[in-house]
Amino acid sequence: MICRRSQRRGRRRASLIPARVKATSAALFPAGKATRDSKPARSLTKPRAERKSPRRDGGVGPRQLSLMDSMPATGVAPSPAPQAPPPEIPPEPEKEQPDNRLRAAEVLQSGSAKREKPPRRETAESLATKQREISVSEFFTKNRHLLGFDNPQKALLTAIKEAVDNSLDACEEAGILPVLRADIDQLAEDRFRIAVQDNGPGIVKSQIPKIFGKLLYGSKFHALKQARGQQGIGISAAGMYGLLTTGKSIAVTSRTGPGKPAHYYEIQIDTRKNTPQVITDTVIEWEPEHGTRVEIELVGTYKRGRHSVDDYIRQTAIANPHAEIFYSFPGGAGTLHFPRASDTLPPEPRAIKPHPYGVELGVLIRMLKETSARRLDLALKRDFSRVSDRVAEEICAAADLRPSSNPHLIATQEAERLYKAINSVKVMSPPTNCLSPIGEEQILSGMKKEIPAAFFTAVSRSPAVYRGNPFLVEVGTAYGGDLPADDLVDLLRFANRVPLQYQQSGCAITKAVLSIDWRSYGLSQSKGALPTGPLVLFVHIASVWVPFTSESKEAIAAYPEITRELRLALQDCGRRLSTHIRARRREVEEEKKRSYIERYIPHIGIALREILGMSKSAEQELVVTLKDVLERSRSHE
């Protein structure tokens, strides 16, 4: 079960990056048919599949399955057994790799087309000597921008962010109100030591090296539930980056409870093998009863303002009002304290089984192959959420398959039919208790403590579904007060309570905000720009699987269902905001009118006195009476 899930999610997730790795693997198995599930890889693999299918479809069943197996193994975690180290790599010069990959693709193209006859440079045999597996760690070492380490400023932020996200996740899973410390020490011009410490449950001694010294190792990847971290890359990647730029190990201190020893580890990642190397392993004196402390030395740049760590910490405090955060940074006077605004932990999200609509063909095939059920209908019922007897029956009927057939034996042809059948049958939306919204009240308390505004409102939408994944949208607005009135609106984006700092323009949230006419809510807005005004917009998407546009988790993909929910929530807040803005304008208008009475009524007195030759005292009496009459009628309006 766990493996299956990992497969499903791993594919979709990892397919975003290791597409190039897959290309290599595809070259290794030219007979195989391209998978249809790994979208980004499609451009590389699909054309070939289309060309091939008419000729070879008949007898490729078993081969295809073997390809299915091998692909994720290279692309993502070693799927049969996550702990197993990847095979030994022949010692070849590293720089050969990109060439190798390209050539493999060339050969693949010409080989399948069988039309061109250029002079041969390499033979299959000579190529074979160069073809070998690539370790994920190696891959990410070369492509560290994919994980958010593309420049020194971002590297510092990403490292802090990964550590803080892990800490918050750990505390919440253990049901502990989080108390966090994040410190940045500047050691030299471009060298920093970051330390993040939490009061979480701690980590069992044997797991520490793997969690911090191995990519794609973690607890969250295999569970379909809402969490900040997802694939177990982040913190090890941060450690890897530190090692790469400074040669220093990642240092971890952890204690699981009072009376237990505090373990201190210094760990390095062996990028060739994606395995941890323990440099130091001791027991030390440590004050906290339980918790974990991570220290990384790295090359970075500390800047304030936009995209800064300061911003990230502040926004984290807003989205997590149940957390207490201490933060110190270079040049800062002492430690910043972000107090806790709520003593309620967010409700614990439940893990759910995959929903049939969210499963892609390759994953489906794998799930069928590995199910413990002996009958197709039982397999569907047991391994998916929201599949009842009746739904299972309908799916089988629509696919023209017997419910009693053995799921293991269902060939690709039939699996494809089954896949189509699933999407033609009406299935109830997935359960939504896997989500943990922040909640309107908590959003308000988070914003109120950090944003100096006068008017706050928040909307928490009911869960909705995109591609079988439940998600929900929450929006908060803070308006007026000491916020700058002439600047563009400050848009704070969050995914599963994690602030998103980069790629604002590419994000579904930004696109949704831009698609709304804010002028009808009383704000000014130039064409194609964010609105202007003393406003902070807080937008949160919670989902078991947030569809990021890249592995560094900076922007959310604009699925129509997500955009729709975003718009509805924003419009709801917009309406409340406009009520407030209008009321505020009315007050100002009222004030002006009140002054009108004071200013102009005396002139009515003067004019009438001049025309009628009234006495000064009669004029005074008239003015007082008239003021009173107008004030009264105004209060009745």
Added chain:
Amino acid sequence: MPRNKPAGRKPSSPESKSILTSIRNSADEIRRKIMARKKPTMKFPVRSLANVKYHPQRGFFEIAGQKKERTLTVNTVKTFAQTLRMIALSKELVESDDIATKREAYYVSKNWEDARFTEQPESDTVMDDVEAFFGVNREQLGFIPEEKGGDVAGRLTVIDHDRDTGKELRIDCTKFGSGAYSIPISVEQLQFETEADFILVIETAGMFQRLVKHNYWKKANCILISMGGVPTRACRRFIRRLADFKRIPVYVFVDGDPYGITNIYRTLKVGSGNAAHLNEFFCVPQARFLGITPKDIVDYKLPTHPLKDVDVKRARDAIKNDPFIRHHNDWISAIEYLVRMGVRAEQQALAKHGLNYVMDTYLPEKLKHPERFLP
């Protein structure tokens, strides 16, 4: 300051007394309402073309009776105060038999602190409201217009009086040489002597100058009057009194474009929408349109300019909304003809055929058939 009282002059005319009475009555009603703890109101006739009726028998635009009510509320308190102060100023002017121009009244308001006007159009509007409120001519309230009345030359003697001595002054309009007699702002006291056959009213000062210089009035035995654009009230009143007095026809010679027809000629003949309560006096129902007619453009092969968008808009608006134009099918078809041609021709366009063609050929030919003039 217009408030300086000319010594020894007291309002004696019955007209002034009745105005002072109605001013005092209106003010007193407002005062009583306030003291009864009620919100005072003032009723003004709506001053627009939409609120006039055209009576062909009576010959002018009459006010149709729509009124707007201005109740004293928080929103109207500023205008209300300004209107009352304007009325108070008027009262002072009438009492002291003094006058203030619109511009002067605007400057007087600068003493009113918060109630002052920031731009003259604001004070003009309030003044027009006051005038319509009392249903009198603004001259009777002591306010006089800035603009010049118009120029007169030809077979006419105007009889006026010396303001100081009261002695009769006889002004012979044939004796201004190449100049002209200027119509005063108030024309009610004037008397006339004339043997002219008709009055020729001309839009532009340029054409007027040409006819005066060549003594056209001698040749045609007429009185020449230049309006200089849309005729002022004084100019309209002068022509009206003169035409009524001697029962002589009035012929109007303006540019052949929508502005000349629907603004200048129509205002002269039937009055304006803005001062509809006064049109009875400030109109010349006997006026007839000599030219330039749309047909003249073809008949005399006049050089033209294309109609601008505003011209076309003005023309269509007149056909749709102007009660006078709508009443005369001749005018509707003439204007439609002009719009179809899409051109306009100025009076001076006649110079194409020679500078004096207008005197030697055009006017004599036209004047042979006054019955063909447009209504």
